Every structure is written in C-alpha cells, then in structure tokens.
Amino acid sequence: MRLVFFSRIRLAACGIALLAGVSSATAESSHGIAMYGVPALPPGFTALPYVNPDAPKGGTIVFGNLGSFDSVNPFVVKGTPPWQLRFWAYESLMGRSYDEPFSLYGLLAESIETPEDRSWVEFTLRPEATFSDGTPVTVEDVIWSYETLGTEGNLRYRGFWTKIDKIEQTGPRSLRLTFNDTDRELALIAGLRPVLKKQQWDGVAFADADPSEVPIGTAPYIVSDFELGRSITFSRDPDYWGNSLALRRGTNNFDEMRLEYFGDQTVLFEAFKAGELSAVREFNAAKWETDYSFARVQDGAVVKTEIPDQTPSGMTGLVMNTRRAPLDDWRVRQALIEAFNFEFINDTLTGGNLPRITSYFSNSYLAMGSGAATGRVLELLEPFKDTLLPGAIEGYELPVSDGSERNRENLRRARASLEEAGWTISDGRLRNADGEPLELRVLLQHGNLGEEEMQKAVEIYAKALERLGISLTTELVDGAQYVERQDTYDFDLTFFRRALSLSPGNEQMLYWGSEGADAPGSRNLMGMNSPAAEAMIRHMLTTSSSEEFQAATRGLDRILTSGRYVIPIWQYATSRIAHDANMKLPESLPIYGDGIHFMPEVWWSAAD
Known part of the structure; x- marks a missing residue:
C-alpha cells in the first residue's frame, strides 16, 4: 500500500533492474502503490471503478446512532466522539481504493517514493491542498x-509513532519518514494518518483540548452544527480543494449529512419507519424478512438493498478470557464450543x-482451508508444532449438530472433554477436583445493536450448559461499565467482533500479540500469547511475496481457529440496507462491499 514516485534519476538507475523483473512490490508506478504487485488503476485514471462519476450533488440524509457522544474531537483519548467523524471530516496523504486488497492513490500528497526494502517513505504535498479555512x-x-x-493523541495512533526513527522535511513540499523496524506495511500506514492544522493548537495542550472544539480538517465535509449527546451535522464544503481529483470524482455527493442519537434500537427503528431517518443497516436476517413490510416499504418510499462483499468473515461470537481458570484449559474451551448448538440457535434467531463463520479468514482466499496443512503453510508451522494445539497442523473443524434442540451427540463429546480436563458431575453440578462448581458469566452491553441477538443466543446456550x-x-451493563470491564478483562465470556481485511497487517499484532495479553485496554480480549501467531504476523509484514503472505495468513488462521478462543456465530457476507428510494448507489460494487467507504461516500440523491 505504498505510492512510490521515483525521480527521473532514480528511474534511470532502476530501469535495468525493473526490466529484469524486480519484485512488483517495489511499486514503481508514481501514481499509486499496492502492498503487493502494482495498483490496478493506471496513470491518468479518471475515477474509482465503483463510483458513478457523473453522480449529481445535493440533498440531505439523516442517520441514527445509538447512545450518546460528548466530544467532537476524534483524535484525543478523552471523550466519546461520533465514530463517523474521523472518516467524514478528515483526510490523509493517500486515499484507498476499496476494489483492491490494499492500494493507495495520491490525496493530499501528489507523489510518494520508497526504496525496495521500504525502510523509508517520502511524500510530496499537492500545492493546491488546503484546510477548510482556506489556508494551505x-x-x-x-x-x-x-x-x-503519536505522542498525545488517541492510543490508536501511538503504535505507529514508535516505529518512526525520524521524520524530516526534505523540500518545500516534501517530507520523509525513516522507520526503525522491518515492516513493509509502514509506508502505507504513513500515508493514511490524518493531517490537522498545527496553528489551531498553538499554545494549547492537544491532549487536554476542549472536547467541543472541532479540529480543522481538509475533507469534503465540515462540521457545521452539533449538540453534544444529541446530533451533529456535516455540510459539504463548496470550496473543497480536491473537487477535481480523480480519487474524489463521483464521491461525497450529499450537501448535508446529519447524525441523530437514540437511546435504543427500537426507538431508532421507529424513527426510520416514520421517515425521520434516511437509511438503516439491518444485521438480523430474520428481521430483514419480517420487519420490513411497513407502509413506506409497501408504497415504494423505502427500498431494500443487499450488498455482497468478497472480504474475510472476520470473527464474531463469544470470546473466552483465557486469563482465568478454567478457560485457560483448551479442553474446557472445546467443550463450550461443542455445547453451543449453532444450527438450532441460527435457525431460531435468523x-x-x-452461514456460520468457520475461521477468522473464512469467505476469502486467505482462509486456512480444510484438512491438514500442506506446502508452505506446513513449513511455516512446523517449527512450532510442539506448542500448537491439536488441529492447527492436522486440521480443525467446528462441531456440527443435528439441528435438534437436545444436541445430544455434541453434548456427549463436551462431557468427555470436560472429564479429560478434570471436571465431573457431583450433586447435579460440574465440579473440579477441589469441589468447586463451574460457573461462568457473560458480559454484554445493554441496548447495543450487535449484542441483542447475542443475548437471545446466550439464553438458549445457558439451557444447554x-x-x-x-x-x-x-450480566447486562451500560456502555461505560462495558468498556471499563472489557479494558480490565473483568469477564469470563463477552461479545467479540473483529473485522478483517484482504490485507491484514500491523493490526493483527494488536489483536493477538502477547503485549496485549496482560496490558489493560488492549484489543487482545482472549489474552492469547502465541509465539507461533506472532511469527506468522511478522512474516506477513516483512515478505514481499504475495504467495508467502497468503501462506503466513493461512497459518495464522489455523493457529487462531484451533486455539478455540471464540465461540463463532454467523457471518455477515451480505450487507442489508433499507433506505429512502431517492438514495441511489452505483451499479458496480467494490470487493469490500458496504462500509463507511461505500454508504454514504459513493451514494447520491435523486430527489427533485
């Protein structure tokens, strides 16, 4: 994901090597860069392939968020801002095409250069790039x-800063970042950092900024109005500097976008039915079939649209906290997976x-596949064979029930696994050798859209256990308690969702790395500490070969899945959107399907 713009001298020096077949990961094209190979879009491309380049501008749309917000600064640690704010009002040096696994094209930067080993990256800014106040x-x-x-901002930005050896100005409009780590993704990550206006914060401690002060950005939209906790309005900037860019053609078409906040999903849905909201995403397939026959659907004012994608399933389900006994025993975790009657629960709720998630990268070419590991995947895993759990090399598949409520065969296997782990029945309770009963708590957030189905699933699951x-x-808690207890790992099981891309990179170490096993507030909720997993991630980040990258990712998928850390539920391979009929979308769809990059970015209004 690096845009590399070579000077004429550098091109001349490298020409022979390029003709000799230097790895395409060198990203010799000056207009864009891909993590592996070359960008799909040629020099001089006129628009992204999944947009309507002639989409009209205009119209107002309104979306609903659950909960509240107390800040309009998405870059500091303090406060809870609207999650869309970072994406709608701020830009970076490079922009992504979501029809490719990981390719970037110039946005604030007109060029980028990086050597073959990607030990540094240099950007040259566009002379026309300005902030929303008109300053360059x-x-x-x-x-x-x-x-x-990297030093005072939100924790999500700090990890990258530790990988920078130095950052320096190299020309009137150019700067270079030199890295202290061997990691081919870093130059791409550098291109995706948000850019803010320094002068706005002169004399102000950025980390202690007033939560009601909106950082000045460079994006097509600015925050034009807000009421903390209630609503926020984004208006399209008529003087936006990048209107003529190919990367922006046919995008950001609505004149105004507004977010309204609601206390629970029921109230939000009723507001949509009444026409107060423009669109909602529905995650429950059963509700999609039964709850969307209200009057505005029947008279054509609301349209139901389904958007497929080709990305990994990621992992959604109940994560088990292996920091606590007995969940530190993989045999107990296997028993809990056996007892989860997915077929019956799925039929009841959806x-x-x-379809069920079968591995972390299922639904993609990065998935581990069935059966034993072979070829390069096996070679990568073999040095760790003595530490891997059963199934990592031999092959691991989730249990399948007969679909009946009793689930007898799977429960028999669960009992056998528990007995092997030292748990036996006494006085109707499962107890260990010290007579202590097996009692587990599931932490869920009250009113959270994604966890409403999980609450119902847990009710069925509890009867099986x-x-x-x-x-x-x-244990149902409010949002603040939920975050605090997850941050301190005060749970046995809790709701878990990790979306994964076709180009997994540094974030994998945040999700599964040992540094987060005990550090409060990490993304590693299961507490896994696997040298084998970290070796796969390092190989993913350092190789210049797409084949090696795929092999390492498939190896990681095997380690994660056979680790039995999560009880998986269903995957959302298709996005379901109900929306006003005058909201239109392009005919061509990106491989990443629906998301913040798709709706509302490439939609438009056909209203008179």
Whole structure:
C-alpha cells in the first residue's frame, strides 16, 4: 500500500533492474502503490471503478446512532466522539481504493517514493491542498500531526509513532519518514494518518483540548452544527480543494449529512419507519424478512438493498478470557464450543439464513482451508508444532449438530472433554477436583445493536450448559461499565467482533500479540500469547511475496481457529440496507462491499 514516485534519476538507475523483473512490490508506478504487485488503476485514471462519476450533488440524509457522544474531537483519548467523524471530516496523504486488497492513490500528497526494502517513505504535498479555512497544508502541519497524534493523541495512533526513527522535511513540499523496524506495511500506514492544522493548537495542550472544539480538517465535509449527546451535522464544503481529483470524482455527493442519537434500537427503528431517518443497516436476517413490510416499504418510499462483499468473515461470537481458570484449559474451551448448538440457535434467531463463520479468514482466499496443512503453510508451522494445539497442523473443524434442540451427540463429546480436563458431575453440578462448581458469566452491553441477538443466543446456550452442570449467567451493563470491564478483562465470556481485511497487517499484532495479553485496554480480549501467531504476523509484514503472505495468513488462521478462543456465530457476507428510494448507489460494487467507504461516500440523491 505504498505510492512510490521515483525521480527521473532514480528511474534511470532502476530501469535495468525493473526490466529484469524486480519484485512488483517495489511499486514503481508514481501514481499509486499496492502492498503487493502494482495498483490496478493506471496513470491518468479518471475515477474509482465503483463510483458513478457523473453522480449529481445535493440533498440531505439523516442517520441514527445509538447512545450518546460528548466530544467532537476524534483524535484525543478523552471523550466519546461520533465514530463517523474521523472518516467524514478528515483526510490523509493517500486515499484507498476499496476494489483492491490494499492500494493507495495520491490525496493530499501528489507523489510518494520508497526504496525496495521500504525502510523509508517520502511524500510530496499537492500545492493546491488546503484546510477548510482556506489556508494551505504545509509540511510543518504534516510533521506536527504525526508527532502530536503519536505522542498525545488517541492510543490508536501511538503504535505507529514508535516505529518512526525520524521524520524530516526534505523540500518545500516534501517530507520523509525513516522507520526503525522491518515492516513493509509502514509506508502505507504513513500515508493514511490524518493531517490537522498545527496553528489551531498553538499554545494549547492537544491532549487536554476542549472536547467541543472541532479540529480543522481538509475533507469534503465540515462540521457545521452539533449538540453534544444529541446530533451533529456535516455540510459539504463548496470550496473543497480536491473537487477535481480523480480519487474524489463521483464521491461525497450529499450537501448535508446529519447524525441523530437514540437511546435504543427500537426507538431508532421507529424513527426510520416514520421517515425521520434516511437509511438503516439491518444485521438480523430474520428481521430483514419480517420487519420490513411497513407502509413506506409497501408504497415504494423505502427500498431494500443487499450488498455482497468478497472480504474475510472476520470473527464474531463469544470470546473466552483465557486469563482465568478454567478457560485457560483448551479442553474446557472445546467443550463450550461443542455445547453451543449453532444450527438450532441460527435457525431460531435468523431463520437459518446466515452461514456460520468457520475461521477468522473464512469467505476469502486467505482462509486456512480444510484438512491438514500442506506446502508452505506446513513449513511455516512446523517449527512450532510442539506448542500448537491439536488441529492447527492436522486440521480443525467446528462441531456440527443435528439441528435438534437436545444436541445430544455434541453434548456427549463436551462431557468427555470436560472429564479429560478434570471436571465431573457431583450433586447435579460440574465440579473440579477441589469441589468447586463451574460457573461462568457473560458480559454484554445493554441496548447495543450487535449484542441483542447475542443475548437471545446466550439464553438458549445457558439451557444447554445446564444439562452439563454448568451455570452461565448474563450480566447486562451500560456502555461505560462495558468498556471499563472489557479494558480490565473483568469477564469470563463477552461479545467479540473483529473485522478483517484482504490485507491484514500491523493490526493483527494488536489483536493477538502477547503485549496485549496482560496490558489493560488492549484489543487482545482472549489474552492469547502465541509465539507461533506472532511469527506468522511478522512474516506477513516483512515478505514481499504475495504467495508467502497468503501462506503466513493461512497459518495464522489455523493457529487462531484451533486455539478455540471464540465461540463463532454467523457471518455477515451480505450487507442489508433499507433506505429512502431517492438514495441511489452505483451499479458496480467494490470487493469490500458496504462500509463507511461505500454508504454514504459513493451514494447520491435523486430527489427533485
């Protein structure tokens, strides 16, 4: 994901090597860069392949968010801003095409250069790039943004800063970042950092900024109005500097976008039915079939649209906290997976319409596949064979029930696994050698859209565990308690969702790396500590070969899945959107399907 723009001298020096077949990961094209190979879009491309380049501008759309917000600064640690704010009102040096696994094209930067080993990256800014107040974007702004976000900003930005050896101005409009780590993704990550205006924060401690002060950005939209906790309005900037860019043609078409906040999903849905909201995403396949026959659907004012994608399933389900006994025993975790009657629960809650997640990268060419590991995947895993759990090399598949509520065969296997781990029935309860009963708690957030189905699934699951002598209790807490308890790992099981891309990279270490096993507030909720997994991730980040990358990712998928850390539920391979009929979308769809990059970015209004 690196845009590399070579000077004429560098091109001349490299010409022979390029003709000799130097790895395409060198990203010799000056107009864009891909993580592996070359960008799909040629020099001089006129628009992204999944947009309507002639989409009209205009119209207002309104979306609903759950909960509340107390900040309009998405770059600091303090406060909870609208999650869309970072994406709608701020830009970076490079922009992504979501019809490719990981390719970038120039946005604030007109060019990028990086050597074969990608030990450094250099960007040259566009002379026409300006902030929304009309002042030019300078190298000083960029360097200040990277350093400030890396040292005082939200934790999501700080990890990258530790990988920078130095950042320096190299010309009137150019800067270079030199890295201290061998990691081919870093130059691409550098291109995706947000750029803020330094002068706005002169004399102000950025980390302690007033939560009601909106950072000045460079994007097509600006925050034009807000009421903390209630609503926020984004207006399209008529003087936006990048209107003529190919990367922006046919995008950001609505004149105004507004977010309204609601206390729970029921109230939000009723507001949509009444025409107060423009669109909603529905995650429950059964509700999609039964709850969307209200009057505005029948008279054509609301349209139902389904958007498929070709990305990995990611992982959604109940994650088990291996920091706590007995969940540190993989045999107990296997028993809990056996007892989860997916086929019955899926049929009960979704009408059986959603397929199960079978691994972290299922639904993609990065998935581990069935059966034993072979070829390069096997070679990568073999040095760790003595530490891997059963199934990593031999092959691992989730249990399948007969679909009946009793699930007898799977429960028999669960009992056998528990007995092997030292748990036996006494007085109707499952107890260990010290007579202690097996009691588990599931932490869920009250009113969270994604967890409403999980609450119902847990109710069914708890009855199955009762037959094994296990007590499962649900703890519903508010958002603040939920975050605090997850940050301190105060749970046995909790709702888990990790979306994964076709180009997994540094974020994998945040999700599964040992540094997060005990550090409070990490993304590693299961507490896994696997040298084998970290070796796969390092190989993914350092190889220049797409074949090696795929092999390492498939190896990681095997380690994660056979680790039995999560009880998977269903995957959302198709996005379901109900929307006003005057909201239109392009005919061509990106491989990443629906998301913040798709709706509302490439939609438009056909209203008079």
